[in-house]
Amino acid sequence: MSAVADQPLARNAADADADGRVLVRVRNLKKHFPITSGIVIQRQVGAVKAVDGISFDIYEGETLGLVGESGCGKSTTGRTVLQLYEPTAGSVQLREDGELRELTEMKGEDLRRMRRRMQMIFQDPYASLNPRMSVGRIVSEPLRIHKTMERNEQEGYVEHLLERVGLNPYFVNRYPHEFSGGQRQRIGIARALALEPGFIVADEPISALDVSIQAQVVNLLEDLQEELNLTYLFIAHDLSMVRHICDRVAVMYLGKIVELAPADQLYENPLHPYTQALLSAVPVPDPMREKRAQRIILTGDVPSPSNPPEGCNFNTRCPVRFGLCYDAPDPGLIEASPGHFVACHRVG
Amino acid sequence: MAVLMEVNNLVTRFYTQEGTVYAVNDISYQLQEGETLGVVGESGSGKSVHSLSIMGLIPSPPGKVENGEVIFRGRDLLQLPPEQMRLVRGAEIAMIFQDPMTSLNPVLTIGSQITEALKLHMGMNNNQANERAAELLSLVGIPDAASRLNNYPHQFSGGMRQRVMIAMGLSCNPKLLIADEPTTALDVTIQAQIIDLVKRLREEFDMAIIWISHDLGVVAGIADRIIVMYAGTIVESGVVEEVFDDTRHPYTLGLLQSLPRMDRSSQRLVSIEGSPPDMRNPIAGCPFVDRCPVRIDRCVTETPVLEAVPEGHQDHMMACWVDVRELDIVAASEGAKQT
Numbered sequence: 001m002s003a004v005a006d007q008p009l010a011r012n013a014a015d016a017d018a019d020g021r022v023l024v025r026v027r028n029l030k031k032h033f034p035i036t037s038g039i040v041i042q043r044q045v046g047a048v049k050a051v052d053g054i055s056f057d058i059y060e061g062e063t064l065g066l067v068g069e070s071g072c073g074k075s076t077t078g079r080t081v082l083q084l085y086e087p088t089a090g091s092v093q094l095r096e097d098g099e100l101r102e103l104t105e106m107k108g109e110d111l112r113r114m115r116r117r118m119q120m121i122f123q124d125p126y127a128s129l130n131p132r133m134s135v136g137r138i139v140s141e142p143l144r145i146h147k148t149m150e151r152n153e154q155e156g157y158v159e160h161l162l163e164r165v166g167l168n169p170y171f172v173n174r175y176p177h178e179f180s181g182g183q184r185q186r187i188g189i190a191r192a193l194a195l196e197p198g199f200i201v202a203d204e205p206i207s208a209l210d211v212s213i214q215a216q217v218v219n220l221l222e223d224l225q226e227e228l229n230l231t232y233l234f235i236a237h238d239l240s241m242v243r244h245i246c247d248r249v250a251v252m253y254l255g256k257i258v259e260l261a262p263a264d265q266l267y268e269n270p271l272h273p274y275t276q277a278l279l280s281a282v283p284v285p286d287p288m289r290e291k292r293a294q295r296i297i298l299t300g301d302v303p304s305p306s307n308p309p310e311g312c313n314f315n316t317r318c319p320v321r322f323g324l325c326y327d328a329p330d331p332g333l334i335e336a337s338p339g340h341f342v343a344c345h346r347v348g
Numbered sequence: 349m350a351v352l353m354e355v356n357n358l359v360t361r362f363y364t365q366e367g368t369v370y371a372v373n374d375i376s377y378q379l380q381e382g383e384t385l386g387v388v389g390e391s392g393s394g395k396s397v398h399s400l401s402i403m404g405l406i407p408s409p410p411g412k413v414e415n416g417e418v419i420f421r422g423r424d425l426l427q428l429p430p431e432q433m434r435l436v437r438g439a440e441i442a443m444i445f446q447d448p449m450t451s452l453n454p455v456l457t458i459g460s461q462i463t464e465a466l467k468l469h470m471g472m473n474n475n476q477a478n479e480r481a482a483e484l485l486s487l488v489g490i491p492d493a494a495s496r497l498n499n500y501p502h503q504f505s506g507g508m509r510q511r512v513m514i515a516m517g518l519s520c521n522p523k524l525l526i527a528d529e530p531t532t533a534l535d536v537t538i539q540a541q542i543i544d545l546v547k548r549l550r551e552e553f554d555m556a557i558i559w560i561s562h563d564l565g566v567v568a569g570i571a572d573r574i575i576v577m578y579a580g581t582i583v584e585s586g587v588v589e590e591v592f593d594d595t596r597h598p599y600t601l602g603l604l605q606s607l608p609r610m611d612r613s614s615q616r617l618v619s620i621e622g623s624p625p626d627m628r629n630p631i632a633g634c635p636f637v638d639r640c641p642v643r644i645d646r647c648v649t650e651t652p653v654l655e656a657v658p659e660g661h662q663d664h665m666m667a668c669w670v671d672v673r674e675l676d677i678v679a680a681s682e683g684a685k686q687t
Contacts, residue, residue, distance in 0.1 A: 069535035180623045210390040211562055215606035215619035222616070237536065240565075244608030244617065264613050281540035282610050283565030287588045289611065290569035297544055298537045301505045 023199055023231050024058040025100055029090035031080045048306045050076040052255035063232040065246030073255040074235045078201040082118055116146055119192040123204035125184035129176040135187055136172035142194045161190040182213035201233045218245055239282045243267050251275045254313045255305055261340040271342040273320050320346055349380040352556050358416035360401045367628040371397040373580040384557040386571030392624055394580035395560050399526050404433045439469040442517035446529035448509035452501040459497030462516050469520045484515040507538035526558045576600045579625050579635035582654055586664030596657045596666040599636050642670050
């Protein structure tokens with residue numbers, strides 16, 4: 001993303017920074033995975049540009065939604081922000097003691113200390129809990145790794161955490177296979193809370209759950225946010241749930257953010273043609289509305305992130321593309337109205 | 349419209365080492381010609397097992413269709429000898445599955461997989477079958493169809509593979525297409541493409557569709573009538589507008605209330621407490637009783653039967669002892685949480 005593209009974001013950010021509301025600041029973040037060829041001598045022959053220059057701020061106490069289709073880089077973004085992947089370029093800052101501190105340059109004990117402030121809830125509650133560990137050991141593992149608590153205090157604390165996420169504290173000695181999907185996700189949430197983080201990346205935390213269980217987990221996440229003043233990066237592809245839970249939403253396509261706006265504004269007045277198509281494709285449980293619905297059907301598939309198109313990377317599927325979309329460089333984010341950013345040559 | 353298929357008192361169980369799983373418990377319904385029937389339910393509600401039972405595809409052992417009949421165009425499919433059932437499957441009733449990645453054979457070309465049914469059921473020779481396969485592929489919106497017949501499944505994207513599955517399903521002009529969560533593995537823009545395609549094709553081919561899904565939104569858009577399943581039973585059925593706008597069963601109502609709506613901003617979600625019952629226990633009383641915010645004593649002991657709803661559309665049925673119209677179910681579910 002060009003420096004010009006960052007200007008409106010920077011101006012907006014300066015205001016927010018003044019009152020110290022920014023908890024996480026991401027600038028120009030890139031994560032490219034190398035594609036190698038050869039057996040003995042490996043040469044790099046290309047790169048999967050999973051995340052290709054994105055910038056956003058997350059304010060304290062808010063939920064920022066990150067939506068997009070599979071392969072658009074939303075999970076990679078979450079993991080790179082947490083430094084679980086080493087970024088290819090760009091900056092990630094997290095506030096510590098009132099000051100934004102650069103994570104990408106940190107190592108060792110410094111980084112480990114920052115990790116206590118940021119935790120993750122995973123998508124698949126069947127894969128993210130070790131089947132050979134009891135619930136008590138799973139939830140207390142972060143405490144053992146970070147040595148934040150004496151062993152004799154841990155047991156009571158784990159029981160308290162289980163209670164807080166709506167599980168019976170009596171479950172500490174049970175194993176993951178004894179629980180349903182919704183209960184396992186609660187265990188994962190308890191583990192994420194163990195170090196009392198301020199910032200949590202929730203990577204599709206409800207998409208593996210049944211419809212009737214999803215609402216329970218979402219309500220729990222909202223209650224915890226209120227009680228503990230948590231800040232969420234909520235990664236999801238269920239656009240209805242994102243509107244419900246998020247304050248602001250960023251839409252990703254092929255490694256870039258194409259639109260970022262307060263949730264209601266994004267859903268009422270989407271500006272980017274991709275957001276418009278994405279929203280129009282979501283089915284609503286209302287037969288009358290569905291019968292009237294005018295769908296924008298995008299043709300074709302998402303191009304490969306190892307070989308994105310020249311110009312605007314949506315130009316292969318965009319229903320309103322024109323000359324500039326092929327000739328000009330990638331459109332950067334511009335602020336179309338206060339707080340509403342969009343990257344499209346058609347806007348502005 | 350004439351009745352195409354009648355399912356009567358279907359019961360399917362699985363006999364496993366951990367005990368008997370009561371997967372489908374006495375369900376009955378009718379399917380009209382050319383109609384799209386949506387079957388919704390959560391995982392384990394028996395919606396897929398019921399469709400496999402119709403197709404005679406329940407693995408046995410451990411599964412067994414214990415009771416019931418499936419009258420399809422005058423014959424009971426459950427009584428047909430295997431070789432005759434094989435003539436029905438693929439020709440008169442076709443099925444498409446959730447995961448297009450695993451339901452295509454990775455070592456055979458797309459062409460050979462589509463032509464298989466054409467040669468078997470329609471008696472075509474190689475040339476005729478290839479020609480028809482190319483026609484079908486372009487019908488489902490795959491560009492440059494003739495040359496893509498020689499491609500292998502890995503050369504297609506997920507949405508394209510589901511199109512191939514649909515082409516295979518349609519190859520013998522079936523009277524009934526059973527689609528088991530056909531868009532669940534797909535992204536939402538690709539899902540919109542596939543739904544659009546199926547809507548167009550059902551008119552062209554004049555076939556009935558059973559569309560199985562857990563997504564109430566998808567079903568609202570595609571189905572004429574719907575069946576809501578819970579714990580292997582039908583809890584509510586009817587014309588889609590009736591079920592969504594004049595919902596009578598507490599489970600259906602709970603599901604609709606627990607869904608956030610994309611077309612409006614919402615307050616706190618009203619969730620259904622608890623989780624679905626263990627299907628290893630035979631049903632005693634109402635299967636939803638443990639989670640129901642408006643249960644009465646009768647629900648514990650007596651299993652409700654599927655009957656026409658009071659003062660409703662004639663086709664609208666539900667299995668519940670309580671008339672939810674008289675109750676404030678939101679207040680009831682909040683109250684249930686506090687106790």
